[in-house]
Amino acid sequence: MADCSSVSAKSMHVPSLMLLLRFRRNRLALAYHDQGEAEKESAAMVARLIALLVLLFCAGGAVAETRVTLADGRSYLIAVPEGVKQPPLVVMLHGGGGNGAQSARSSGMTAPALRRGFAIAYPDGSGRSRMKTWNAGHCCARAALTRMDDVAFVLRVADDAARRFGTDRSNLFVAGMSNGGMLAERIAAERPREVRAVASVAGVLDLARIKPRGAVPVLHMHGTEDEMVPYAGGRGALGLTYAAAEDVLTAFLQAQRRGLTKTRKVIDQARDGMQTEKFTYASSSGRPEVVFYRIVGGGHAWPGGSRGRSTTRDINAPHEIFAFFKAHLRK
Template identity: 45%
Template structure:
């Protein structure tokens, strides 16, 4: 029985999973079968989470590794595990932790250590991790090929992207932690006055001179929700900004193990949508 349990645990772990110490912090990396030259996804956990927790709950590594990506899960700081995204969250924000520099260091270390592709770096994150991912992309547009945020909005009132960065943003309209329309949520754990999804959308659209807007409805599941996909494409038909609005959706990473309890939809999975968007920006 013990052998069976150990076998199942080992089977569930990506073949190339490692934890790397970087000064007084660390990151987890799940490598594909061929690491040399692989594109990189940084996946940032939410407030109160951790690198291993987000790897387990999101399940991102398996499909991403299969498509040739190396997936890095950096570790936040403090007992609650948070990121300093400027206006949120927790001890990381209060102590003014320089998470921009930390993510710079993680990327540089992983690229050099595993011979990854520095020209294909992508970011994604959940909640506080989404805020940090969007903030990093806005301030480091030359380092990021594309960014995908889920259920967390950067401080769009004070921050503007310094260049063009393709954005995917997934958010539920019934999110009570980080409200879709902005402001402080009923279950928010901070006093942050969050930016709206519309404000983040406008901020990432601003560097582009002209994009064509289209919309479509995704509604395959009988869960009382539907997803509105809004795309802004350039003249070559490549979507530069995509907003996936989950009508009636809560504070969830769609498709994750915890999503059904958090108001997640079955119409989409975040992993599939994130990888689809990143594939559009090679």
């Protein structure tokens, strides 16, 4: 029988469930030898149903995020790996018009986080509906118009998670998609000492208003055919103007204030009409400090995700992000 207890949440008591199912299976096996054909068929059917329930349980994910509401009413979801003392924390920021629960479902970040010993939090942006946004500078929507201090909010989530769940505050990582990626890069630019590394997919730093203040490891993924946040910069589909992705790359490279070795790798294993160019800027020790993925033909999409023809399968965003974050863990 399949065992999915290795990826579980404390509130679900997965090991206990698995023990119960194994006990039922063993009883059925013993009964099988002592019964007639009709009873054997019935026992076999029940065994198959139990196996199916386990498979459905595993497929549905044995992970349950816990929702936390802060004193100011803002909230986040969090999943914490079992048996890991002071796990590093990744704060995953949803795109504009999304929310934490939606990001937890669609990003595919929770399972790889727990498998690698990371805790992961999904905070909600601000807004009057379930369609939330972040203040990343000039974007986006109500959060930017009301000048919500979302940089402080994300750091408050990290502080709260350390206090409630024992995460390692000195090992904080931030990732985001689109508007969430913009905020991740804003945090890196404005509060470089607070984070170990950040990752942005299809979201650029607001260079017109914000400049990096110190060296922070940054991973950035961007499609050359992105219509929402154009790769070359300029006006996007919703009327906002953005910096060019490569200008943001240059700004973070300049903030490193040291010589880095550049390498280029072409990835085209999916044969999906797109091609990914991976540029790695490594320190003298070989550690990647800045990694930039130019997805030729890619759109405003999460690499490896399930939506749209402009979503490349050449790379998997969670896999690449966690490999990068792992390289920057404080020991």
